[in-house]
Amino acid sequence: KEGLPTFSLADVATHVSAKAGGIWVLYKHGVYDVSKFISAHPGGTKLLLAAGKSIEPFWQIYAAHNHADVHKILETLRIGNL
Numbered sequence: 727k728e729g730l731p732t733f734s735l736a737d738v739a740t741h742v743s744a745k746a747g748g749i750w751v752l753y754k755h756g757v758y759d760v761s762k763f764i765s766a767h768p769g770g771t772k773l774l775l776a777a778g779k780s781i782e783p784f785w786q787i788y789a790a791h792n793h794a795d796v797h798k799i800l801e802t803l804r805i806g807n808l
């Protein structure tokens with residue numbers, strides 16, 4: 727996405743706490759801040775398993791995410807690019 731900041735894998739990996747800088751995850755080349763979304767997530771705190779890393783391996787297991795609606799939600803959380 728144009729106009730958003732670029733982060734490194736190492737940047738993303740340090741964002742694992744809502745209290746200290748937020749909880750970030752990756753999906754492909756997108757960086758997402760899920761700090762506020764977690765309380766609304768239908769899968770609850772399972773999302774924390776992906777804190778600081780890619781959600782892709784988890785989404786392969788939980789196929790409920792393989793829907794356009796879910797990807798729309800994800801894009802509303804986007805803060806940057808890898």
Ligand code: HEM
Nearest residue numbers: 760768769772773775776781784788789790791796799800
């Ligand atoms: C369910 C969104 C990350 C585990 C859902 C649903 C949505 C959603 C919309 C409801 C799907 C439906 O019932 O049709 C998201 C978003 C994520 C995310 C936007 C990332 C920002 C994750 C991760 C995990 C996970 C990383 C696991 C580590 C689950 C589980 C459910 C669920 C267990 C319950 C549905 C099922 O049994 O498959 N999520 N999710 N989610 N999510 Fe997530």
